[in-house]
Amino acid sequence: MSPRTPSQLEVIRQQKIRLIYDVALELFATHGYASTSVSMIARRAGISKGLMYNYFESKEELLRRIVMGGFQQFLGLLKVENERNVKKEEIINFIDENIRLLKRDYNYYKMYFSLTFQPEVFNLLKEEVMQYFMGVMNILVSYYAKRGVPSPLVKARFLFAVFDGIAVHYISDVESFPLDESRDLLIELL
Amino acid sequence: MSPRTPSQLEVIRQQKIRLIYDVALELFATHGYASTSVSMIARRAGISKGLMYNYFESKEELLRRIVMGGFQQFLGLLKVENERNVKKEEIINFIDENIRLLKRDYNYYKMYFSLTFQPEVFNLLKEEVMQYFMGVMNILVSYYAKRGVPSPLVKARFLFAVFDGIAVHYISDVESFPLDESRDLLIELL
Amino acid sequence: MSPRTPSQLEVIRQQKIRLIYDVALELFATHGYASTSVSMIARRAGISKGLMYNYFESKEELLRRIVMGGFQQFLGLLKVENERNVKKEEIINFIDENIRLLKRDYNYYKMYFSLTFQPEVFNLLKEEVMQYFMGVMNILVSYYAKRGVPSPLVKARFLFAVFDGIAVHYISDVESFPLDESRDLLIELL
Amino acid sequence: MSPRTPSQLEVIRQQKIRLIYDVALELFATHGYASTSVSMIARRAGISKGLMYNYFESKEELLRRIVMGGFQQFLGLLKVENERNVKKEEIINFIDENIRLLKRDYNYYKMYFSLTFQPEVFNLLKEEVMQYFMGVMNILVSYYAKRGVPSPLVKARFLFAVFDGIAVHYISDVESFPLDESRDLLIELL
DNA sequence: AATGAATGAGTCTTCATTCAT
DNA sequence: AATGAATGAAGACTCATTCAT
Numbered sequence: 001m002s003p004r005t006p007s008q009l010e011v012i013r014q015q016k017i018r019l020i021y022d023v024a025l026e027l028f029a030t031h032g033y034a035s036t037s038v039s040m041i042a043r044r045a046g047i048s049k050g051l052m053y054n055y056f057e058s059k060e061e062l063l064r065r066i067v068m069g070g071f072q073q074f075l076g077l078l079k080v081e082n083e084r085n086v087k088k089e090e091i092i093n094f095i096d097e098n099i100r101l102l103k104r105d106y107n108y109y110k111m112y113f114s115l116t117f118q119p120e121v122f123n124l125l126k127e128e129v130m131q132y133f134m135g136v137m138n139i140l141v142s143y144y145a146k147r148g149v150p151s152p153l154v155k156a157r158f159l160f161a162v163f164d165g166i167a168v169h170y171i172s173d174v175e176s177f178p179l180d181e182s183r184d185l186l187i188e189l190l
Numbered sequence: 191m192s193p194r195t196p197s198q199l200e201v202i203r204q205q206k207i208r209l210i211y212d213v214a215l216e217l218f219a220t221h222g223y224a225s226t227s228v229s230m231i232a233r234r235a236g237i238s239k240g241l242m243y244n245y246f247e248s249k250e251e252l253l254r255r256i257v258m259g260g261f262q263q264f265l266g267l268l269k270v271e272n273e274r275n276v277k278k279e280e281i282i283n284f285i286d287e288n289i290r291l292l293k294r295d296y297n298y299y300k301m302y303f304s305l306t307f308q309p310e311v312f313n314l315l316k317e318e319v320m321q322y323f324m325g326v327m328n329i330l331v332s333y334y335a336k337r338g339v340p341s342p343l344v345k346a347r348f349l350f351a352v353f354d355g356i357a358v359h360y361i362s363d364v365e366s367f368p369l370d371e372s373r374d375l376l377i378e379l380l
Numbered sequence: 381m382s383p384r385t386p387s388q389l390e391v392i393r394q395q396k397i398r399l400i401y402d403v404a405l406e407l408f409a410t411h412g413y414a415s416t417s418v419s420m421i422a423r424r425a426g427i428s429k430g431l432m433y434n435y436f437e438s439k440e441e442l443l444r445r446i447v448m449g450g451f452q453q454f455l456g457l458l459k460v461e462n463e464r465n466v467k468k469e470e471i472i473n474f475i476d477e478n479i480r481l482l483k484r485d486y487n488y489y490k491m492y493f494s495l496t497f498q499p500e501v502f503n504l505l506k507e508e509v510m511q512y513f514m515g516v517m518n519i520l521v522s523y524y525a526k527r528g529v530p531s532p533l534v535k536a537r538f539l540f541a542v543f544d545g546i547a548v549h550y551i552s553d554v555e556s557f558p559l560d561e562s563r564d565l566l567i568e569l570l
Numbered sequence: 571m572s573p574r575t576p577s578q579l580e581v582i583r584q585q586k587i588r589l590i591y592d593v594a595l596e597l598f599a600t601h602g603y604a605s606t607s608v609s610m611i612a613r614r615a616g617i618s619k620g621l622m623y624n625y626f627e628s629k630e631e632l633l634r635r636i637v638m639g640g641f642q643q644f645l646g647l648l649k650v651e652n653e654r655n656v657k658k659e660e661i662i663n664f665i666d667e668n669i670r671l672l673k674r675d676y677n678y679y680k681m682y683f684s685l686t687f688q689p690e691v692f693n694l695l696k697e698e699v700m701q702y703f704m705g706v707m708n709i710l711v712s713y714y715a716k717r718g719v720p721s722p723l724v725k726a727r728f729l730f731a732v733f734d735g736i737a738v739h740y741i742s743d744v745e746s747f748p749l750d751e752s753r754d755l756l757i758e759l760l
Numbered sequence: 761a762a763t764g765a766a767t768g769a770g771t772c773t774t775c776a777t778t779c780a781t
Numbered sequence: 782a783a784t785g786a787a788t789g790a791a792g793a794c795t796c797a798t799t800c801a802t
Contacts, residue, residue, distance in 0.1 A: 003761095003762055003763035003764075003801095003802060004763070004764080004765090004801085004802055005802095008802085009763085009764070009765080012764095012765070013765085016765085016766095030309055031308065031309070031310060032222075032224065032307060032308040034222060034224035034225050035224050035308060035310065037791080037792060037793080038792075038793060038794080039791085039792080039793090047766080047767090048766065048767045048768065049767090049768080049793085049794080050766070050767060050768070050794085050795080050796080051765075051766055051767075052794095053793090053794065053795075054764090054765070054766075058793080058794080059792095059793065059794090110307060113307055113358075114304070114307030114308065116358075116362060117222065117300065117303055117304030117307065118221075118222040118225070118304065119220060119221065119222075120221060120222070120225055151368075151371065153368075154368045154371045154372070154375075155375070157359065157367060157368055157372070158356075158368070158371070158372045158375045160359065161352075161355040161356045161358070161359035161360075161367075161372060162351075162352050162355050162356075163355065164355045164358055164359060165351040165352050165353065165354045165355020165356065165358065166348075166351045166352075166355065168306075168351070168354055168355065168358060169347065169350065169351035169354060170351075172306060177347060177351075178341075178343075178344045178347055178348070181341065181344040181348070182344070182347070182348045182351060185344075185345070185348045189379075199782080202782080203782085206782090227774080227775060227776080228775075228776060228777080229774095229775075229776090237783080237784090238783060238784045238785060239776085239777085239784085239785070240777095240778085240779085240783065240784055240785065241782075241783055241784075243776095243777070243778080244782070244783075248776075248777080249775095249776065249777090389761080392761080393761085396761090410689060411688075411689065411690060412602075412604060412687065412688040412689075412690070414602065414604035414605050415604050415688065415690060417795080417796060417797080418796075418797060418798080419795095419796075419797090427762080427763090428762060428763045428764060429763085429764070429797085429798085430762065430763055430764065430798095430799085430800085431761075431762055431763075433797095433798070433799080434761070434762075438797075438798080439796095439797065439798090490687065493687055494684070494687030494688065496738075496742060497602060497680065497683055497684030497687065498601065498602040498605060498684065499600055499601070500601060500605065531748075531751065533748075534748045534751040534752070534755075535755070537739065537747060537748055537752070538736075538748070538751070538752045538755045540739065541732075541735040541736045541738070541739040541740075541747075541752060542731075542732050542735050542736075543735065544735045544738055544739060545731040545732050545733065545734045545735020545736065545738065546728075546731045546732075546735065548683075548686075548731070548734055548735065548738060549727065549730065549731040549734060550731075552686060557727060557731075558721075558723075558724045558727055558728070561721065561724045561728070562724070562727070562728045562731060565724075565725070565728045569759075572781070572782090572783075572784085573780095573781060573782095573783050573784035573785075574780085574781055574784070574785080574786090575781095578781085579784085579785070579786080582785095582786070583786085586786085586787095607770080607771065607772080608771080608772060608773080609770085609771085609772090617787080617788090618787065618788045618789065619772085619773085619788090619789085620773090620774080620775080620787070620788060620789070620790095621786075621787055621788075623772095623773065623774075624785090624786070624787075628772080628773080629771095629772065629773090762802100763800105763801100763802080764800100764801105764802100765799105765800090765801090765802105766798100766799085766800085766801100767796105767797105767798085767799080767800105768796100768797105768798100769795105769796095769797100770794105770795085770796090770797105771793100771794075771795070771796095772792100772793090772794085772795100773791100773792080773793085773794105774790105774791085774792070774793100775788105775789100775790095775791090775792095776788105776789100776790095776791105777787100777788085777789095778786105778787085778788080779784105779785100779786090779787085779788105780784100780785105780786090780787100781783100781784080781785100781786105
């Protein structure tokens with residue numbers, strides 16, 4: 001019998017990668033990175049430990065790929081029409097997109113916040129996080145500066161913190177946290 | 191040297207317990223619970239691993255005692271004169287006390303938040319967390335209800351989330367997060 | 381394309397076997413048998429791991445075949461015209477042939493000596509090694525006995541040891557070991 | 571009960587270190603470094619795997635300590651009264667001391683030679699080996715130069731190779747290799 | 761003839777915990 | 782009260798080998 005074609009193999013590989021990726025994301029989110037063993041990931045994915053290493057160089061690389069993969073989405077949200085003149089609708093839209101991702105990629109947020117508090121691991125991601133952080137700050141500061149707010153930087157950091165507070169409370173209690181209402185209250189703060 | 195009296199021994203015991211407690215808190219905060227080994231704690235405290243087990247049943251119990259110990263302080267902040275008629279000054283005072291603890295017990299907060307994202311560990315504390323959470327909510331809901339706010343529960347949860355957002359951003363960037371200004375903006379939201 | 385004829389297939393087979401054989405020899409020599417993985421061999425040979433198992437039953441069999449293959453050459457050097465009357469020229473010729481092989485099949489020697497010090501692996505080859513060893517000894521002992529040397533066996537073993545000493549130092553430092561001069565000094569010892 | 575005194579502990583530690591050291595040396599010598607697992611060492615030493623790591627940072631450090639420990643002896647043999655005027659007796663004495671060590675520390679030699687052929691591992695020791703090699707060469711070259719030998723360097727390298735050849739054949743066949751007679755033949759070469 | 765995804769036993773290493781002293 | 786040697790289960794990772802295609 002002839003070997004599988006390259007495209008067949010590629011399909012198999014992508015499926016497996018996706019599978020491992022999803023399982024790992026969920027486990028990292030619920031148990032934390034350090035407390036999630038490669039064995040757990042393999043068991044939950046229904047594969048052998050060895051196979052994970054066919055697709056990911058190490059547990060750490062798996063984490064990095066997951067975090068970076070998710071980050072792309074967030075970086076994508078940062079676009080504004082004119083950096084010098086950020087419109088309120090753009091901010092609102094940015095918030096709403098974030099809320100949408102928060103609902104959809106609930107696990108990703110959970111994992112992301114949990115990493116925030118594990119300095120050793122977090123250092124792996126520092127650069128990207130900084131990039132995103134600066135992107136958000138630029139937009140917000142520009143927005144408040146244009147409107148003559150006395151301390152645009154303070155206001156910007158406050159707003160960012162408020163958003164993350166909402167996110168943290170939401171992912172800690174998805175069932176009953178009033179996310180949409182909180183979003184409205186957040187918009188009022190702009 | 192004459193043998194020590196029982197009370198002297200008790201003093202020594204308490205000092206050692208405090209020492210272990212402090213060292214462990216700092217390490218849990220900076221490295222995370224899972225990444226802090228008992229050996230590290232013993233080494234940093236200048237004692238043997240065995241001694242730690244004289245005072246604490248296990249690493250997990252050590253964590254539990256640390257978290258619980260810190261919690262007492264927060265529960266102490268919940269007092270209001272009249273539950274039915276919460277005054278604005280009381281809320282402000284409550285916030286300020288929290289800010290004070292946030293500055294002082296920075297490590298505790300850091301550790302606490304990191305646990306928030308590790309359900310297994312967090313479950314150990316669920317009851318106490320719930321108790322505190324309900325206490326805060328009662329006060330805030332009562333406050334807003336009295337003032338005729340349409341959705342006091344929503345407003346209360348929002349406010350709580352905002353506070354935690356500030357806390358999270360502060361402990362992630364103690365150097366430059368504008369904590370006091372954020373406190374003022376928070377007060378304005380009341 | 382028309383299907384290949386059986387003999388064409390056989391040529392392909394032989395080429396692949398040779399390829400694997402050569403790559404493996406080099407890797408075994410430079411990294412050691414235990415530290416050379418089948419994956420490395422396959423990658424360097426530009427084939428799949430599976431294919432290697434089409435031609436060689438196992439990594440161990442691959443080693444055995446390599447060692448045995450090389451051995452044939454040495455056994456071929458053992459011929460003398462008359463076992464009872466070994467001439468000096470024949471010994472010199474034998475030494476020179478060995479030197480020639482040492483230069484040419486440098487990797488083989490390197491691998492061979494490294495195996496010498498791993499009894500488990502070496503046991504696989506014991507019989508052949510013994511056969512060669514006895515062949516060399518027979519010739520040398522006969523040579524020295526005929527010349528009335530008091531302890532021909534001792535002299536023979538010494539000479540063999542000297543040759544291997546030269547070989548070992550040569551393969552440990554190909555760049556600067558004075559192989560040809562050492563050969564001359566060795567001849568003087570005869 | 572009071573804890574063991576520091577000196578009691580030191581005795582325990584030294585015994586265990588010695589035990590692990592000896593077992594590891596023997597196993598490295600007979601199976602090779604790569605093929606000797608930490609489990610094997612622990613099993614043969616009658617201890618747990620974990621304990622090995624109380625005394626040695628890693629398998630590699632264990633190897634390094636063993637090799638370096640043995641090396642001290644060899645470096646100790648290099649002393650000559652006057653580097654400019656090396657006496658024949660000194661060379662003979664040096665050879666005899668080496669022969670003595672070869673007999674006594676048979677395993678060490680075996681391990682040493684096996685490492686010689688595992689480049690990855692050998693690199694760890696390169697510096698020390700070089701130091702020893704240069705020491706030996708200095709003495710031999712000086713010896714031959716003083717005596718007006720045409721190519722003292724060649725003669726020195728040859729002699730060194732001869733000694734190692736004897737060593738290699740001896741450790742490959744302790745039972746019947748004529749070590750003492752070979753020593754005499756070696757002396758004749760001086 | 762040829763592929764490489766997949767496995768699982770085995771590797772080195774760490775660490776919470778126990779226990780004799 | 783105090784020590785640290787000792788354990789063993791578990792962790793991340795590797796690799797010879799198999800097998801469906």
